[in-house]
Amino acid sequence: MIIVTKPGIQEAELDHIRERVESLGLRTHVSRGEQRTIVGCIGDEERLQELPLLSMAGVEQVLPVLKPYKLAAREFSAGPTLVRVGGAEIGGSELAVIAGPCSVEGREMLRETAFAVQDAGARLLRGGAFKPRTSPYSFRGLGEQALELLAEVRRESGLPVVTEVMDTRQVDIVAQYADMLQIGARNMQNFALLSEVGRLHRPVLLKRGMSATVLDLLLAAEYIMAQGNMNVVLCERGIRTFETATRNTFDLAAIPVLKRETHLPVIADPSHAGGRRELVAPLAYAAVAAGADGLMVEVHPNPEQALSDGDQSLSLAEFESMMRVVGELAGVVGRRLPATAAVAA
Amino acid sequence: MIIVTKPGIQEAELDHIRERVESLGLRTHVSRGEQRTIVGCIGDEERLQELPLLSMAGVEQVLPVLKPYKLAAREFSAGPTLVRVGGAEIGGSELAVIAGPCSVEGREMLRETAFAVQDAGARLLRGGAFKPRTSPYSFRGLGEQALELLAEVRRESGLPVVTEVMDTRQVDIVAQYADMLQIGARNMQNFALLSEVGRLHRPVLLKRGMSATVLDLLLAAEYIMAQGNMNVVLCERGIRTFETATRNTFDLAAIPVLKRETHLPVIADPSHAGGRRELVAPLAYAAVAAGADGLMVEVHPNPEQALSDGDQSLSLAEFESMMRVVGELAGVVGRRLPATAAVAA
């Protein structure tokens, strides 16, 4: 932490600042420039976090030097983390594509979708059981019945299952059925929920909040990891900006930025980022070209009949067609789709 | 709902759109303009929400006509709602000021703060027991012990108590102690939590999320009200924008906008909006001048020693001095502070 003082700070004010910092066990180092005096604080920066430095007389700016996350930081791990979910692996040379309906609406639509996306190269099945909806009057999912259907289709297809958990009280029941627990964008800073999924050792798919910076996302991952669960996959899904031509603004650059900052895998959700069916493929292509470790895509056998997110769901044929291009682009940047898919394609 | 079609839409496409809409029990009304054909949908617009209209062939735009919230809408209520919390009232001619420490740190600091803010004109006491923190390594509050201290100080001072609830599992315990439950900005779209506080009939202070539009805030209130709890107070506390000179961007205009859109009371939190002590007073003055029904302010006997939010907490003397001006401004716009405070001032 570096403390920049105001011009004309008095010695007593400077002494007071140093005393407060040193009382927390850090050392200070004063450097007098032509216009500003600077106090460097050496030691455990975290202890300074609670100190209201800006409220002390004579302080102009406080500049943190260290990153506030540790377990999620690149340096923490010798290499990139591979997260294993059932038989699938996220973060390796094989692109991990998670696909399926926004909501599980019934057995048949789920089975049909699962086998089709698997044939096209997806390695994991998504499907909403508990749905967060902006309006209290919207369809909110089939709940536990959907979890049972997901487990059933997993048995048949072998596809590991990813589904969202929205409430600390649901964590246990969801974990009984799902291979990977998803934390949605609106719950990215639901700290109670983050801690709760951290206590399990089930892989977690953590979606970036609509107003979360890359730093906030890494701190949310840190919450989970601080409980001992290192199996966290980050997901860029668009942020909220002034642009209204798309549902959210897909922050493509977050993918390479995150790949540099953390050892955790990073995937992209082109369905929510664009919010319109015709944008899903170009956004997916971009994410793969920029180095994403995988994709999460909403697919429905009949998007026009979908009970939620029909506007942004791909049909089975559209998904299959997109995956052909995804596979080719992956090849250019040193990745590949699963072998079976390559054959299918 | 109005559906704008693409130029050159075919009759079969138009028919299909009308059939889908009519199959949900609405009537349609086609109007052919010079460049676009428009389909007006008459009836229960809500049923159309799930229909993926944009994904149908020939559809260019979908324009909602009705507001997606009902119970929270101005028209729902004959007049402004008064929310009673203990002996205090929010939404009436008396300005409701909620003040107290960010976190309850101990009995003495809480008592000292409570009596001082009461003397200065506050009618409710705030104090954090469970604290949402961006970093898992920050102080997260004293928990139930803090709730007990709040209840104790309420007995002594008569000030009703407002405190945050962050987890569906904590709702019952917090409701045992608190007069008003606060939903923090990060949980504004934690729909499970909203439903849970909706089931109680305890007043709720709902803070606007960092990336929530005014519409999102009203829909979050609707979630609570849809469970039967009409005692909701909305709180503007700043949104996230590109500006970094302040912690958040205080959306002052949201106050008059909300006062027109809803019958619910609207207060402002100048402490979180600015994030710096010297901004609290000007933001509070602005909120009162613009018609806010109250304020929520962080106050600490010794901000430099605060365990959280010290940078934005007012000292007791600063709060008292701010409240004198607040009282005078309130008078200009037809409001007043509690009588006892007027005497004290």
Place this chain on the structure above:
Amino acid sequence: MIIVTKPGIQEAELDHIRERVESLGLRTHVSRGEQRTIVGCIGDEERLQELPLLSMAGVEQVLPVLKPYKLAAREFSAGPTLVRVGGAEIGGSELAVIAGPCSVEGREMLRETAFAVQDAGARLLRGGAFKPRTSPYSFRGLGEQALELLAEVRRESGLPVVTEVMDTRQVDIVAQYADMLQIGARNMQNFALLSEVGRLHRPVLLKRGMSATVLDLLLAAEYIMAQGNMNVVLCERGIRTFETATRNTFDLAAIPVLKRETHLPVIADPSHAGGRRELVAPLAYAAVAAGADGLMVEVHPNPEQALSDGDQSLSLAEFESMMRVVGELAGVVGRRLPATAAVAA
């Protein structure tokens, strides 16, 4: 400037960084912490601006210590700057209210507006001659004819005239007529135009750009001042955010922030900030309560017939009624409206 290096930086890299900095005439000061080594750069920080420090091997972060503006900084001036425009003064104890139509549409409407706003307490007359319009097909003002009408009404009323200049080639002609030149939000970073109005010594009203930070606004003022023109008044008029309930998001906190950062006067434009007539008054009240030095308000004798910005223009009666409250609020925060207005009210 403080340079934070990456963990494990090599001595040769550190030496190279220091050499580059010292080659520009600054001194360096190395401080080795537990996890990071820090290089403090002492001397003329401005020279470092062009140095691509982030692109040097071993550099992790670069933290500027000094502010990049000088003439606009609070410290540059012994006290607040008073900008004199004709007989009016902006930045003193009298609130400076600039009012008039969005566009000058004709002699009669301009005269009627001028006398009415003067009676209500305005000290300067605004009126657009050259109008920036988002669409090329919108009304773009009467041009020089409007300038003549403004000068004519100034002669009759004594009100100094403020009007926008949009093109470096118009600066001379506009300066022949206007007492104060306005730089609109869309031109806040039109650096050629800033330099051009800087060469004149005519007062400048500089409106904040829609995506400009407080820092950007101060740097734009610095451009003008660097040419020798110190008569700059800053104007908050809303920024662009995700919120669509208002035309822009009025950044109320920018007013007190700017008052601390600079000696220049700061006014607010509640008309553009809200974009709707019914928001003008509450935003104006808030700005005055928060310490603004003045207001800029669109007023039209018949808003429904206005050729531009009719939705956000006040009628003469609405303006008069707003100004009564403005005068009372000003009194609470130690300001006042002109004496004649007080009588009129």
Place this chain on the structure above:
Amino acid sequence: MIIVTKPGIQEAELDHIRERVESLGLRTHVSRGEQRTIVGCIGDEERLQELPLLSMAGVEQVLPVLKPYKLAAREFSAGPTLVRVGGAEIGGSELAVIAGPCSVEGREMLRETAFAVQDAGARLLRGGAFKPRTSPYSFRGLGEQALELLAEVRRESGLPVVTEVMDTRQVDIVAQYADMLQIGARNMQNFALLSEVGRLHRPVLLKRGMSATVLDLLLAAEYIMAQGNMNVVLCERGIRTFETATRNTFDLAAIPVLKRETHLPVIADPSHAGGRRELVAPLAYAAVAAGADGLMVEVHPNPEQALSDGDQSLSLAEFESMMRVVGELAGVVGRRLPATAAVAA
């Protein structure tokens, strides 16, 4: 245009609204729903733009049906527009890569860069002569001397030249030297400048403003086209959001959105979007994969010595290496780099 009225609107108010609309030569069509009455306006919607509909009694919402741009709209042109710049073509099957230094700093660096980027597959040379800089104390370019150097290197290399024009007074001189005039992000709504470059028939590269929506960008293009100049190329270069990990937020989705909305070519500037050298390649890959018609990239023989934007400039070797991958990705999505480059690669 569709006008949604308030519940309980009176017949006289409705009549007044219809009269005003019809007085402008449009027809109205009233549709009474269960909760709202709707007035459809049929005819030239543009004429309604100036009408302050929202300020009329009884009006709740105004919903535009038609797009406010025409010449730029997809429907205006039978197919995609090809913009020819010297021997190069933007918008065809060959990817148009524009590369060169941020600022022209001298003859040698410019020649070296030009031949290197040409060998790697670039078809146009960029180089700043007049530079917009946020601070008045930064290097602002060599001016006309730079234009001469650009023309000289064009003669030697055959590469057409793109350079920025910032001032209406510079348009003629820049047009004497440059093959394509660039309008920078900060001038995207400098309407005087847009009109001026519209009067020439020289191709224009129009960069998206930092706070411009896709719609604003298309309206800015419309300004140029309304003067008769149809040779406009749009450039996505990042928008301003709350995220600070990158200089701007690259709005990747704007590329496919624009490709659907307009017949004009769309390119991307990965250098400004990311602001950091290591992000240029991933952003460029993403843009190509998502369907961009070209790229604009800052390249410098020695980025560490660059007088501006050194942090985000690629070295010659980095550019060459990036272009190999760009070429392969282009192949996957049906594009290619120039043949000579393919050989070189």
